[in-house]
Amino acid sequence: MACGKDGEQEQDPRIGGIAASIRVVPDFPKKGIMFQDITTLLLDPKAFKNTVDLFVERYIGKDVSVVAGIEARGFIFGPPIALAIGAKFIPLRKPRKLPGEVISEKYVLEYGTDCLEMHVGAVQPGDRALVVDDLIATGGTLCAAMNLLERAGAEVVECACVIELPELKGREKLNGKPLYVLVESR
Amino acid sequence: MAVCEDKEQDPRIQLIASSIRVVPDFPKKGIMFQDITTLLLDPKAFKDTVDLFVERYTGNGISVVAGVEARGFIFGPPIALAIGAKFIPLRKPRKLPGEVISENYVLEYGTDCLQMHVGAVQPGERALVVDDLVATGGTLCAAISLLERAGAEVVECACVIELPELKGREKLNGKPLYILMESH
Numbered sequence: 001m002a003c004g005k006d007g008e009q010e011q012d013p014r015i016g017g018i019a020a021s022i023r024v025v026p027d028f029p030k031k032g033i034m035f036q037d038i039t040t041l042l043l044d045p046k047a048f049k050n051t052v053d054l055f056v057e058r059y060i061g062k063d064v065s066v067v068a069g070i071e072a073r074g075f076i077f078g079p080p081i082a083l084a085i086g087a088k089f090i091p092l093r094k095p096r097k098l099p100g101e102v103i104s105e106k107y108v109l110e111y112g113t114d115c116l117e118m119h120v121g122a123v124q125p126g127d128r129a130l131v132v133d134d135l136i137a138t139g140g141t142l143c144a145a146m147n148l149l150e151r152a153g154a155e156v157v158e159c160a161c162v163i164e165l166p167e168l169k170g171r172e173k174l175n176g177k178p179l180y181v182l183v184e185s186r
Numbered sequence: 187m188a189v190c191e192d193k194e195q196d197p198r199i200q201l202i203a204s205s206i207r208v209v210p211d212f213p214k215k216g217i218m219f220q221d222i223t224t225l226l227l228d229p230k231a232f233k234d235t236v237d238l239f240v241e242r243y244t245g246n247g248i249s250v251v252a253g254v255e256a257r258g259f260i261f262g263p264p265i266a267l268a269i270g271a272k273f274i275p276l277r278k279p280r281k282l283p284g285e286v287i288s289e290n291y292v293l294e295y296g297t298d299c300l301q302m303h304v305g306a307v308q309p310g311e312r313a314l315v316v317d318d319l320v321a322t323g324g325t326l327c328a329a330i331s332l333l334e335r336a337g338a339e340v341v342e343c344a345c346v347i348e349l350p351e352l353k354g355r356e357k358l359n360g361k362p363l364y365i366l367m368e369s370h
Contacts, residue, residue, distance in 0.1 A: 025283035035283045039303055042263070042273040049267055075259035076275065079226070083233055083264055089226040091260070099209035099219045119223060 014050040021047040056084040066129035073134035107144040118148040125153025135163040139170030198234035205231040240268040250313035257318035291328040309337025319347040323354030
């Protein structure tokens with residue numbers, strides 16, 4: 001698994017340990033897919049702490065008021081970042097999980113469509129938001145997440161993921177929004 | 187709704203309790219749903235919630251925090267990070283890749299199932315189970331079983347909210363339960 005960078009010349013020394021802690025599981029959820037399993041990262045307190053710290057160091061003092069996490073693995077990385085930078089945490093969920101009034105955004109899967117929801121009133125116009133997930137592949141889910149936030153009047157400052165699969169070109173799907181990742185996997 | 191089990195309620199609890207929204211008739215008629223998303227919209231209330239758990243568990247030799255999908259994924263990791271423990275996601279079927287162990291449990295209608303990775307815990311580890319709410323206790327009970335089957339010692343279950351009338355506490359095989367507030 002290659003280690004990525006965010007454009008800076010020198011890779012942060014913590015990234016090697018983070019990349020090494022991620023386990024690849026072949027043929028999950030179906031044959032041919034090499035699944036990037038972050039649960040082994042979560043079993044390593046130092047790697048997990050370093051992961052969160054790298055995001056927090058990037059976003060602290062940047063006036064980010066919202067961290068939106070995509071169900072379910074975005075719920076693991078988003079809240080610690082939100083807590084450290086003093087932002088609200090907003091869960092973006094699969095249909096019918098959020099109680100009360102929601103807005104929905106559909107997106108395309110390899111076969112069929114899926115849908116992401118956000119609470120009405122969670123963000124205010126002018127909120128500056130991050131979108132957090134464990135991994136970006138095709139970018140479909142992140143794109144839906146950004147749409148929800150922008151429809152509610154927030155400004156999406158950046159998308160932040162632990163892992164990118166660059167060959168799936170998800171970065172190009174993000175309507176010009178910046179993407180920050182810790183590791184690339186080819 | 188703001189009751190705490192300590193004689194003198196920590197002053198932070200009031201704000202936490204008032205930040206939780208009740209949504210009637212969700213997911214179905216008659217249920218008053220305790221919605222913690224409004225707590226998460228209040229950075230001080232969210233921080234205080236995590237701090238209360240961290241203060242309780244820091245320095246107690248806890249090496250594992252297990253969070254129940256999906257709202258346990260919101261509260262568990264910040265606690266794990268602060269006390270230096272591993273975080274283990276307990277998930278619905280077919281979400282975890284690789285080898286898992288499964289525990290079935292009973293719902294009002296039908297059954298459900300919780301899974302944990304093989305090898306996530308080692309025998310002798312001291313574990314917490316974290317979720318946002320305990321109702322009937324069925325899910326927490328399944329979580330405790332998974333950890334114990336893997337040889338861990340479940341030290342305590344920790345939830346933000348308890349619905350005491352559903353008697354979930356009695357389902358926990360004598361394991362202690364720590365909660366921040368009750369909702370009647």
